Amino acid sequence: MKGMRGKPPRLAEWLLIRFSSRVEKYSLVDDLREEYEIVTSEHSRIASILWYWWQVTRVLLSLSAHLLRWRMVMLKNYYTIALRNLKKHKGFSTINIAGLSTGMAACILILLWVQDELSFDRFHVNAHDLYRVVLEEQYANRVGYWPVISIPVGPALKANFPEIEDAARFRMYFALIQQGNRRFDERGGFVDPSFFDLFTFPFVKGDRKTAFPDPYSIVITERTAEKYFGHEDPLGRILKINNETDYRVTGVIQNVPRNSHLRFDFLMPFDRYIQIDRAPESWGRNQIDTYVLLQGNTSIEEVNQKIAGLLRPHLTRVETRLFLQPLTRIHLYNLTGGGNIRYVYIFSIIAAFVLLIACINFMNLTTARSSTRIKEVGMRKVTGAQKSHLVKQFIGESILLSFISLFFSIILVSVFLPTFNSLSGKQLTIDISSQMHVILGIVGLAIFTGLISGSYPALILSSLRPVHILRGSLLPGSLGTKRSIFRKVLVVIQFSISIVLIICSVVVSRQLDFIKNRDLGYNKEQVVFLSMNEAMNRRYDSIKNALLKDSNVSYVTGSSMLPTEIATSYVGFDWEGKEPDQSVQMYLARVHYEFIETLDIKLIQGRSFSKDYPTDGRNFILNESAVKLTGLRSPVGSRFSWGDEEGTIIGVVEDFHFRSLHEQIGPLILVFRPERCGYICIQIKSNAVDLSGTINQMETTWNQLVPEFPFEYHFLDEDFDAMYRSEQRIGRIFRYFTFLAVFVSCLGLFGLAAFIAERRTKEIGIRKVLGASVTRIVKLLVKEFVILVSLANIFA
Amino acid sequence: MVDLTKNEEILLLSIWRLKEKAYGVQIKNFIKENTGKDWNYGTLYCTLDQLVRKAILFKREGKPMPERGGRRKIFYTISPDGIKALQAALELQKVLWDGITSLALGEGMQS
Numbered sequence: 001m002k003g004m005r006g007k008p009p010r011l012a013e014w015l016l017i018r019f020s021s022r023v024e025k026y027s028l029v030d031d032l033r034e035e036y037e038i039v040t041s042e043h044s045r046i047a048s049i050l051w052y053w054w055q056v057t058r059v060l061l062s063l064s065a066h067l068l069r070w071r072m073v074m075l076k077n078y079y080t081i082a083l084r085n086l087k088k089h090k091g092f093s094t095i096n097i098a099g100l101s102t103g104m105a106a107c108i109l110i111l112l113w114v115q116d117e118l119s120f121d122r123f124h125v126n127a128h129d130l131y132r133v134v135l136e137e138q139y140a141n142r143v144g145y146w147p148v149i150s151i152p153v154g155p156a157l158k159a160n161f162p163e164i165e166d167a168a169r170f171r172m173y174f175a176l177i178q179q180g181n182r183r184f185d186e187r188g189g190f191v192d193p194s195f196f197d198l199f200t201f202p203f204v205k206g207d208r209k210t211a212f213p214d215p216y217s218i219v220i221t222e223r224t225a226e227k228y229f230g231h232e233d234p235l236g237r238i239l240k241i242n243n244e245t246d247y248r249v250t251g252v253i254q255n256v257p258r259n260s261h262l263r264f265d266f267l268m269p270f271d272r273y274i275q276i277d278r279a280p281e282s283w284g285r286n287q288i289d290t291y292v293l294l295q296g297n298t299s300i301e302e303v304n305q306k307i308a309g310l311l312r313p314h315l316t317r318v319e320t321r322l323f324l325q326p327l328t329r330i331h332l333y334n335l336t337g338g339g340n341i342r343y344v345y346i347f348s349i350i351a352a353f354v355l356l357i358a359c360i361n362f363m364n365l366t367t368a369r370s371s372t373r374i375k376e377v378g379m380r381k382v383t384g385a386q387k388s389h390l391v392k393q394f395i396g397e398s399i400l401l402s403f404i405s406l407f408f409s410i411i412l413v414s415v416f417l418p419t420f421n422s423l424s425g426k427q428l429t430i431d432i433s434s435q436m437h438v439i440l441g442i443v444g445l446a447i448f449t450g451l452i453s454g455s456y457p458a459l460i461l462s463s464l465r466p467v468h469i470l471r472g473s474l475l476p477g478s479l480g481t482k483r484s485i486f487r488k489v490l491v492v493i494q495f496s497i498s499i500v501l502i503i504c505s506v507v508v509s510r511q512l513d514f515i516k517n518r519d520l521g522y523n524k525e526q527v528v529f530l531s532m533n534e535a536m537n538r539r540y541d542s543i544k545n546a547l548l549k550d551s552n553v554s555y556v557t558g559s560s561m562l563p564t565e566i567a568t569s570y571v572g573f574d575w576e577g578k579e580p581d582q583s584v585q586m587y588l589a590r591v592h593y594e595f596i597e598t599l600d601i602k603l604i605q606g607r608s609f610s611k612d613y614p615t616d617g618r619n620f621i622l623n624e625s626a627v628k629l630t631g632l633r634s635p636v637g638s639r640f641s642w643g644d645e646e647g648t649i650i651g652v653v654e655d656f657h658f659r660s661l662h663e664q665i666g667p668l669i670l671v672f673r674p675e676r677c678g679y680i681c682i683q684i685k686s687n688a689v690d691l692s693g694t695i696n697q698m699e700t701t702w703n704q705l706v707p708e709f710p711f712e713y714h715f716l717d718e719d720f721d722a723m724y725r726s727e728q729r730i731g732r733i734f735r736y737f738t739f740l741a742v743f744v745s746c747l748g749l750f751g752l753a754a755f756i757a758e759r760r761t762k763e764i765g766i767r768k769v770l771g772a773s774v775t776r777i778v779k780l781l782v783k784e785f786v787i788l789v790s791l792a793n794i795f796a
Numbered sequence: 797m798v799d800l801t802k803n804e805e806i807l808l809l810s811i812w813r814l815k816e817k818a819y820g821v822q823i824k825n826f827i828k829e830n831t832g833k834d835w836n837y838g839t840l841y842c843t844l845d846q847l848v849r850k851a852i853l854f855k856r857e858g859k860p861m862p863e864r865g866g867r868r869k870i871f872y873t874i875s876p877d878g879i880k881a882l883q884a885a886l887e888l889q890k891v892l893w894d895g896i897t898s899l900a901l902g903e904g905m906q907s
Binding site: 026027028030031032033034035055058059060061062063066 | 819820821824836837838839841842864865867869870
């Protein structure tokens with residue numbers, strides 16, 4: 001028993017031995033043990049154990065404080081030396097810091113961008129359990145994905161599958177909202193009340209649970225509230241939608257964050273949408289975004305398997321499969337593959353490259369200059385510094401430098417953030433409080449940069465033998481060709497990366513030019529379009545005739561979709577010689593007279609829709625791809641049908657790009673449906689002199705005929721450009737960062753060249769004295785670098 | 797000549813008083829009894845190590861002790877340099893306190 005009492009707690013003792021390295025540790029441990037025995041003989045076991053622990057804590061605390069004080073002294077010395085070195089070589093330091101901070105600033109900007117991209121839709125509390133319902137349709141010719149589905153699917157999912165806790169539907173809706181004399185086109189939607197349970201869109205006014213007391217309620221965002229009501233209380237006020245119906249404001253929610261794929265400024269109850277929809281019971285009309293909330297820890301694969309066949313009993317004409325897509329993937333991944341995640345990867349790689357180039361700069365300049373610090377290393381070694389001390393010193397120094405650069409780079413970032421924002425079309429901010437991980441990331445970046453760029457000089461310098469250094473046998477010239485070869489390799493790598501980036505950016509901008517100047521198969525210049533609702537559609541003929549009175553207007557037409565993006569596609573087509581079980585999906589646009597003429601689409605065979613043929617309401621015009629798909633030898637005149645509508649093919653148009661240029665041109669059917677046109681397109685003669693005058697004229701005509709709707713016109717080519725705006729942006733960002741990379745590498749090369757020239761001053765002097773001309777000397781100096789850069793070219 | 801800090805002075809004087817018995821536990825307890833301050837071993841050994849390094853103290857190893865697992869106790873003695881340093885500290889004290897018989901700080905405050 002006595003032996004037991006004599007032993008102090010083992011863990012405490014181990015800690016003591018482990019961490020009190022610098023003093024007489026065993027003597028210390030034994031002393032404590034001796035005292036412990038005295039304590040145990042007087043107090044209880046628990047008390048003495050506590051006492052021992054208390055002693056150990058005190059010892060360790062005071063030891064660490066002591067150690068820290070001495071470390072600080074050394075640290076101060078390192079710090080002074082580092083600062084002195086910076087001051088002594090101002091030019092070098094400037095180049096070094098400028099290069100590194102430019103690289104880091106570029107990196108930070110890109111990281112902010114990447115972080116913003118990755119943050120999409122993650123602000124919802126339930127983000128990880130939320131999914132969007134997607135419909136996959138397998139046709140004979142292709143597989144189609146529908147991110148929107150029919151109205152009954154949402155409730156059916158919720159009712160039939162216990163794993164699905166809740167479902168909410170969202171129907172996008174553009175409407176003209178009017179209050180007093182304020183009226184604007186707004187983007188909004190119809191939603192189920194559960195929408196507010198699934199998604200986190202906090203209410204500022206009103207209540208989440210009673211958001212929609214009746215079908216004529218409307219919830220608006222703060223932005224909308226301010227736009228229409230200023231500082232007045234919007235609750236209970238009336239907004240007129242599309243000049244027809246009054247809705248009462250029942251709630252105000254916070255503005256939708258920019259990193260949400262759902263965008264809206266007002267929300268109305270889905271019940272109301274069911275009232276105005278043409279066929280709310282139909283299972284075949286895909287138009288509703290449907291989201292579901294899964295119960296936590298539900299396996300998504302299992303749910304996908306269960307729900308896959310939900311639509312099969314209702315849609316027999318085509319093979320379908322329902323599945324769930326995670327909410328957080330919607331922004332980054334397209335259903336067909338690819339998506340923004342590609343840009344995230346590309347930009348991350350660019351950021352890494354730019355940073356790497358900056359680091360290589362740093363390494364080169366530091367090692368190049370290391371000869372000037374060799375004496376210091378020798379002194380330190382002689383006075384007892386170990387290799388590890390020197391490694392620490394040099395790495396510490398480069399971390400210090402990288403933090404200085406970090407400081408400058410943050411200044412740079414805050415200066416250029418607005419420019420970058422307009423470039424990238426985002427609203428990025430550096431917000432310390434909410435973006436702790438960004439800050440940590442940036443600091444981590446600085447440390448990482450410091451470590452990487454300091455590692456090479458640190459390891460080389462610290463491994464030198466003091467005897468050699470101090471005897472002077474390690475003169476700069478004899479410092480070893482190995483090192484300068486390494487430096488050259490680094491320069492080559494650096495320039496190879498830059499050149500690869502340049503090539504990439506040239507390719508990217510070529511491609512963008514290609515998109516811009518591609519012959520689309522239709523004429524997008526000088527075409528003005530307006531969106532048209534049913535009220536306007538009823539007056540289409542009078543509008544058209546009035547517009548055509550202007551001699552500068554050549555054609556007016558209407559269509560259900562703009563030719564830049566025809567999104568609607570259907571199945572159920574039939575033609576002569578079709579294999580019975582073949583289910584083919586084709587794009588379809590409903591158009592008015594003179595659609596083909598207005599857009600200058602080439603008619604290969606047959607004719608366009610015309611007033612002279614009253615039966616055109618049942619006839620079809622196909623594009624070349626559609627003809628190819630059907631395999632018809634002489635399409636014009638042959639029988640064709642869509643569902644129960646039978647008619648003949650009256651014309652064939654040449655393929656034109658009615659969807660993104662990234663897609664192959666698909667089969668397209670044009671049908672004549674004047675009552676279903678959502679847009680009116682006006683072609684202005686290309687020789688019209690006074691474009692703005694013509695537009696003003698149009699506006700006057702418009703306001704006479706449909707005064708209740710504003711004349712909000714767009715040019716078709718602008719709309720087209722808007723489709724590729726994100727790509728243009730990416731291309732521009734890419735170019736700028738390539739330029740930065742090149743700039744940084746040139747800076748590094750400049751620094752290196754300047755240093756070498758300085759070192760060879762004497763040599764140059766002697767050469768001059770011996771009669772060398774200036775050009776020869778320049779040649780001599782330039783030669784080496786030209787070789788390096790051209791080598792890099794070859795590699796790239 | 798090495799200037800001593802107050803802690804070092806206390807430590808040296810304690811060792812001086814303890815003579816041959818001056819090792820860790822004894823020094824610590826002596827300081828506690830005489831000054832009321834409870835030093836921890838961390839502080840104690842750091843200061844001791846420093847003084848040894850400055851050659852103010854000498855280390856001397858005692859006999860192997862069975863209760864210490866066969867390890868020796870380490871005793872400390874003051875070196876001639878240490879004596880000089882202590883004398884200097886005493887001189888300094890004397891000079892500074894010369895003529896002050898009783899400490900009445902309150903008087904100084906009034907003027």
